Amino acid sequence: MPMIKVHKETCKGCELCIHACPQEILVMSKVLNKKGYFYAMVEDPGRCIGCAMCALTCPDVAIEVGVQGTRYVLYEY
């Protein structure tokens, strides 16, 4: 099962990952991080397909992608 982890203190709240996610499981938080940005967070982790599109578009490398069990390679990177 794939899962992503957003480092909320690294996130600058640009929202690029939210539009990149094909499953639309990322949302912006309602609280600020230490830098003063609304950060991205996972709303529905069960629907993550592990495509890593969010991590690919993150300019601040705030997203880590992990997988437990079978890993599907959707494209070459």
Next chain:
Amino acid sequence: MIETIFSRPESLREVSTHYCPGCTHGITHRLIAEVLDELGLRERTVGVAPVGCAVLAYNYFNCDFAEAAHGRAPAMATGIKRCRPNLIVFTYQGDGDLASIGTAEIFHAANRGEKFTVIFVNNAIYGMTGGQMAPTTMPNQKATTCPFGRDVETAGYPVRVCEVLSKITTPSYIARVTAAVPKEIPRAKDALRKAFQYQAENRCFSLVEFVSTCPTNWGMNPLKACEWAVSDMMPYYPLGEFKTPDDPLPAGLNLIEGDE
């Protein structure tokens, strides 16, 4: 047991960049770091930082770096590469640095076929100095020095660096990619990998242009900026490989044969 399949590459330091939120410089930095890690070149890599938004790039990469005068990164890279040919040298330049003040340096470095890699970030505006018109600014695009839009009668048309440099006879690798569209990012990494591989094989000069965004100075949010880059910049700056070292030389060259 969770296996991490995507995390910060080793060649990128664990520091927060000074770039604005949504700026594609961060993606470009990460792609370079990933390619250096994959090819195992980090220990013998020297980067040359430009003047522009990426002036502090030496704080973000985990490899040796030098800072060049404005536009002179290719000249400095030439010196480093000629003194220490076993090093991997790359320059990281913006459009104000490479296409404006550094035109002579980049043109002649490409013409001499210096064996280093240039990463050219084209965001159609001067970012660090506050959004002035760059040589790559699109016609009718507003900037602080052309508040009514770029007038092609007085300022000419935008410079297309890849097209210009690909017309040089000396074999080289010239490609234009983008980091503003998620699905294009793997292709951008492919182009970077090729560029560094050609350099590691000591084959040719390589340049990879990134069509990038500048949400702050374009006055848009990051997503709008990415959409504008696709709708307004990419028709004029088409993506693709313009030249590879395997391309045949143009006919009519009077090459001396049998000297090998």
